[in-house]
Amino acid sequence: MSETNGKILSVKDLKTYFQTEDGVVKAVDGITFELEKGETLGIVGESGSGKSVTNLSVMRLIPEPPGKIVSGDIVFNGIDVRKLSINEVRGIRGKRMAMIFQDPMTSLNPFLKISTQLMEVTRLHLGHSKKEAYDHAIKMLKTVGIPDAESRVDSYPHEFSGGMRQRVMIAMALSCDPELLIADEPTTALDVTIQAQILELIKDLRTRMGTSVILITHDLGVVAGMTDKIIVMYAGKVFEQAPTAELFATPANPYTKGLLKSVPDPAHEEGTELYQIPGLPPDVAHLPPGCPFAERCYRAEDICRRDFPPFVQINANHHSLCHFAQEVYAESVAESENGKTANIQMKINE
Amino acid sequence: MNENGNDLISIQDLRVHFKIGGGLFKETKYVKAVDGVSLDIKKGETLGLVGESGCGKSTLGKAILRLTEPTGGQVFYNGKDLAHLGAREMREQRKNLQMIFQDPYASLNPRMTVGQIIGEPIRTFGLKNGKSIEERVQDLMETVGMSRRFVKRYPHEFSGGQRQRIGIARALAVDPEFIVADEPISALDVSIQAQIMNLMERLQAEKNLTYLFISHDLRAVRHLSDRVAVMYLGKIVELAGGKEVYREPLMPYTIALISAVPVPDPEIEAKRERIILKGDVPSPINPPSGCPFHTRCPYAIEDCKRIVPKLVEIKPKHYAACIRINPEKPHIEENSKEGLGAIGAGV
Ligand SMILES: Nc1ncnc2c1ncn2[C@@H]1O[C@H](COP(=O)(O)OP(=O)(O)OP(=O)(O)O)[C@@H](O)[C@H]1O
Ligand SMILES: Nc1ncnc2c1ncn2[C@@H]1O[C@H](COP(=O)(O)OP(=O)(O)OP(=O)(O)O)[C@@H](O)[C@H]1O
Ligand code: SF4
Ligand SMILES: [Mg+2]
Ligand SMILES: [Mg+2]
Numbered sequence: 133m134s135e136t137n138g139k140i141l142s143v144k145d146l147k148t149y150f151q152t153e154d155g156v157v158k159a160v161d162g163i164t165f166e167l168e169k170g171e172t173l174g175i176v177g178e179s180g181s182g183k184s185v186t187n188l189s190v191m192r193l194i195p196e197p198p199g200k201i202v203s204g205d206i207v208f209n210g211i212d213v214r215k216l217s218i219n220e221v222r223g224i225r226g227k228r229m230a231m232i233f234q235d236p237m238t239s240l241n242p243f244l245k246i247s248t249q250l251m252e253v254t255r256l257h258l259g260h261s262k263k264e265a266y267d268h269a270i271k272m273l274k275t276v277g278i279p280d281a282e283s284r285v286d287s288y289p290h291e292f293s294g295g296m297r298q299r300v301m302i303a304m305a306l307s308c309d310p311e312l313l314i315a316d317e318p319t320t321a322l323d324v325t326i327q328a329q330i331l332e333l334i335k336d337l338r339t340r341m342g343t344s345v346i347l348i349t350h351d352l353g354v355v356a357g358m359t360d361k362i363i364v365m366y367a368g369k370v371f372e373q374a375p376t377a378e379l380f381a382t383p384a385n386p387y388t389k390g391l392l393k394s395v396p397d398p399a400h401e402e403g404t405e406l407y408q409i410p411g412l413p414p415d416v417a418h419l420p421p422g423c424p425f426a427e428r429c430y431r432a433e434d435i436c437r438r439d440f441p442p443f444v445q446i447n448a449n450h451h452s453l454c455h456f457a458q459e460v461y462a463e464s465v466a467e468s469e470n471g472k473t474a475n476i477q478m479k480i481n482e
Numbered sequence: 483m484n485e486n487g488n489d490l491i492s493i494q495d496l497r498v499h500f501k502i503g504g505g506l507f508k509e510t511k512y513v514k515a516v517d518g519v520s521l522d523i524k525k526g527e528t529l530g531l532v533g534e535s536g537c538g539k540s541t542l543g544k545a546i547l548r549l550t551e552p553t554g555g556q557v558f559y560n561g562k563d564l565a566h567l568g569a570r571e572m573r574e575q576r577k578n579l580q581m582i583f584q585d586p587y588a589s590l591n592p593r594m595t596v597g598q599i600i601g602e603p604i605r606t607f608g609l610k611n612g613k614s615i616e617e618r619v620q621d622l623m624e625t626v627g628m629s630r631r632f633v634k635r636y637p638h639e640f641s642g643g644q645r646q647r648i649g650i651a652r653a654l655a656v657d658p659e660f661i662v663a664d665e666p667i668s669a670l671d672v673s674i675q676a677q678i679m680n681l682m683e684r685l686q687a688e689k690n691l692t693y694l695f696i697s698h699d700l701r702a703v704r705h706l707s708d709r710v711a712v713m714y715l716g717k718i719v720e721l722a723g724g725k726e727v728y729r730e731p732l733m734p735y736t737i738a739l740i741s742a743v744p745v746p747d748p749e750i751e752a753k754r755e756r757i758i759l760k761g762d763v764p765s766p767i768n769p770p771s772g773c774p775f776h777t778r779c780p781y782a783i784e785d786c787k788r789i790v791p792k793l794v795e796i797k798p799k800h801y802a803a804c805i806r807i808n809p810e811k812p813h814i815e816e817n818s819k820e821g822l823g824a825i826g827a828g829v
Contacts, residue, residue, distance in 0.1 A: 152635060154635070179674050180643060297585075299535075317642065322698060323532070326763075327698070350643075350670060350675070356747055377748045391671065406676035406680055412629060413674070417631070
């Protein structure tokens with residue numbers, strides 16, 4: 133496991149399970165990916181497919197019990213993350229690797245002022261004095277576009293709007309210039325103009341510090357503009373992995389195709405329903421044998437319901453978990469050559 | 483605009499000012515989260531509400547339902563002034579007026595199972611009992627794309643998007659007449675987003691539901707909304723038909739907003755131009771004089787600093803609040819010499 137050649141993070145065959153009353157939830161079930169220095173990886177996929185759990189595992193933030201990383205390797209900058217003691221993890225977390233959490237209210241303490249929470253980070257990791265930390269807190273709030281930061285810094289989380297809380301999280305994650313930034317739906321609560329500003333901030337960190345970024349988002353427009361490569365998750369598994377442009381142009385997995393097709397299309401007229409992938413998301417505590425997507429897949433044949441699909445290599449950087457990966461890929465190539473790519477061009481003002 | 487007989491909700495000059503600071507050494511200040519909003523929501527329509535983070539959308543939504551007490555103005559529901567209803571009457575109306583909260587986790591009781599959470603309003607309003615509650619709950623879960631097996635799980639055992647759907651199921655449980663849906667699909671993948679939007683439209687067609695749909699996702703707003711209201715610093719600055727506002731935005735703020743939407747195509751993303759609004763977002767504690775947008779507007783002129791623009795009908799059913807546009811000249815001509823453009827563009 134040499135981490136020399138520019139690799140900042142490597143996750144290999146990660147499995148994270150939860151014990152529930154209803155059986156074992158295999159939230160993450162054999163995830164593998166790598167991230168180079170300065171690279172941005174996008175993670176997209178079904179709600180509940182394990183995107184957050186994957187990254188919480190990397191940060192060693194899985195509540196145990198009921199959760200447990202049951203197997204796999206997580207190597208950050210040559211450090212075996214799974215072997216670290218809690219104290220060692222605390223020394224890295226927030227400083228060398230930082231995470232913007234999906235749900236701000238679960239990670240902000242409702243009883244502490246915003247200032248207190250921001251100051252904690254830099255006092256711990258940057259050795260700031262009280263005064264320095266306070267000034268830094270105000271500066272960071274300004275950076276993420278909170279107006280009148282001086283007056284607002286001593287507010288409590290419930291006094292902030294949804295998007296303002298999200299920006300507090302972002303300020304917290306960026307305050308120590310981390311080497312690895314994990315951003316879990318960082319801009320869902322933000323309007324497009326502030327979203328653009330935050331994305332610029334992340335890009336700037338990337339150029340300035342060579343920070344590597346993992347960006348989890350449902351917004352396919354954001355991944356399109358921000359990432360170098362993408363993994364698509366479904367039911368705790370990587371369904372497809374490819375460089376960004378290639379994934380959009382020629383997806384090789386039926387789930388990815390369905391996802392790209394579900395985005396509202398401005399050409400779409402009133403009265404017609406939006407495309408949605410048929411059926412219900414899988415229950416990862418009770419997966420059937422075979423492909424977890426088979427029940428909902430337009431391409432499924434008997435073999436899909438019987439055997440678990442192989443992770444097929446399309447080319448050096450493009451893989452797809454599907455019995456018919458090559459065929460689906462060929463189909464996409466043909467479609468894109470015919471100019472009717474599944475990836476809809478979505479200029480909002482046609 | 484409120485002579486219409488088919489208004490379900492009529493909002494007049496609504497204000498919500500929050501007091502902050504105070505205490506010994508700090509002067510008391512007010513956040514003017516909602517600052518004089520007048521709007522009518524017609525029965526059976528979807529009114530989209532968009533605007534910058536912190537501009538007051540959630541506060542407006544909550545104030546309409548009196549989940550936050552307004553500090554001024556009135557809200558009429560079916561002609562009844564909600565502010566003058568007693569506690570009991572208000573509770574009765576609650577069944578008809580539901581909210582899907584923006585922050586799903588904070589709005590779900592961590593000690594209740596999903597089944598209890600969704601079943602609670604059904605029980606409270608005595609709509610069903612025993613076994614039939616259970617059935618109703620499980621049906622609702624499937625309606626929002628969740629397995630009925632999850633019914634015994636607790637909120638913390640769910641992903642972000644799953645929690646959001648619990649909130650949706652809870653709001654739908656009592657068959658309300660009006661729903662404030664505050665960012666109901668922001669944490670969902672696009673396929674489930676489509677499912678929820680289709681569901682909302684279907685329920686609207688079947689039951690003549692009325693929605694106030696708050697979202698940052700302009701594509702979703704465009705798809706669902708009959709009309710769209712654009713909010714800036716506590717005020718409505720543009721109001722128009724759902725398609726119209728995208729086809730022909732009039733307010734400089736709306737134009738900038740629409741230009742910033744990311745496009746799911748890496749090639750287009752690499753080339754496109756956005757109007758990124760420069761300059762600090764003004765504070766609702768000390769909103770700018772005159773037009774609240776003048777500090778960032780590329781078209782602002784001296785008068786914009788002084789005159790508070792009114793929401794006027796610029797084109798049929800298309801309202802905007804900008805002193806530089808009027809029914810004769812609905813579009814601002816390229817910035818004239820007297821423009822303060824530099825204020826907005828430079829910083
Ligand atoms: N503490 C827990 N106990 C039991 N199950 C859990 C727990 N946390 C997460 N899960 C389950 O693990 C699966 C993966 O959850 P995760 O939060 O990673 O999804 P996600 O891909 O981030 O989804 P979303 O897009 O909705 O945020 C889900 O089925 C979820 O219900
Ligand atoms: N309880 C409160 N006390 C003090 N200020 C508050 C309170 N609730 C909201 N505010 C302030 O009111 C303003 C409007 O907040 P609101 O939550 O309505 O914004 P929003 O438009 O919903 O934003 P977002 O898109 O980020 O959710 C913000 O400046 C916020 O900080
Ligand atoms: S009133 Fe003036 S500042 Fe406001 S939007 Fe119009 S031009 Fe811009
Ligand atoms: Mg998640
Ligand atoms: Mg809000």
